[in-house]
Amino acid sequence: MNLLEFSGKYKPIIEKALALYFQKSFSDNRDILRQAMHYSLLSEAKRIRPLLIIAVFLLFNEEKNLKKILPLACAVEMVHTYSLIHDDLPCMDDDDYRRGRLTCHKKYGEDMAVLAGDTLNTFALEVVAQEMPCFYEAEKVLDLMVRFTRDLGIEGMAGGQVLDLKVDEKVRTADHLKQIHNLKTGALLQFCTSAPAFLEGGTKQEQAALAVFGQRMGLLFQIIDDILDVKGKNLGKSLQKDIKQNKLTYVTLFGLEEAQNKAQKEYEGAKDSLFSLKNKNVEILQVFLDYILERDK
16 A cells, blocks of 8 residues: 555545544634634645554554544644644744645734644643543553653653754754754654554564654654755745755755755664564555655655
8 A cells, every 4th residue: 555545545534533623613702713723733734643643553453443543643633733833933933834825823813823833732632631541541541641742842842943943053063953853853753653552552662663763754854854945845835944044954054965865864764663563564654754755745
């Protein structure tokens, strides 16, 4: 099965599940907030993170039990969308377009965009806390939430964003750049690839291998993103913003050719981590990896 087929099969399930969380409307001005959340979350998106969660889940369980992992898949997409809303704000990366259309703050104003991001973040935790204990032991769900919030916080995505925003000439190094993206992008992706294994009783070795896979895939994703930004490919957002803002990227630090070499290195490292998963059909995870390496948008 290729990624297009996998997405064609499971993405509609994700979309339906996400839409169910936003059926309730409000008769007062709170509905503006709901609309802003709905606008950002239910836009045309690839849903790579929830699809990854499903792919890993299917290594350990059967498709007929997919409802067990759907709340987590939806929660991860909610926090990913919250991060994009905030990332686009004028005080952050200051972007007017996301996924090919106006960013949330351009559509609804900065006040509603901040609140939409905040509420998606907290709503994601509500979904995990309320729905995951229906399928997994409460103690395991609590451990899951600790992992989830850690990978979103100062030791994960938010911390990586700070390092990205506050970089200066003294720390424009390869190690610092890698740390930024291991936190900003890699932390959530490694959660996506390791959390289903944890919930489904995967061994510590399997969980560790999948975490490495996710983190290296996250770094690969970011390097390719940097390359596409320079090449002027359509990422659904403003092009060449990194160069204009003098941001630290793999292309600005190493040049285009070396950035491409580093992308290949992360690809090979991620692939090696899959080979350590004995007796598991990891073909679909390899397909995800190929897609990220070869994507042009």
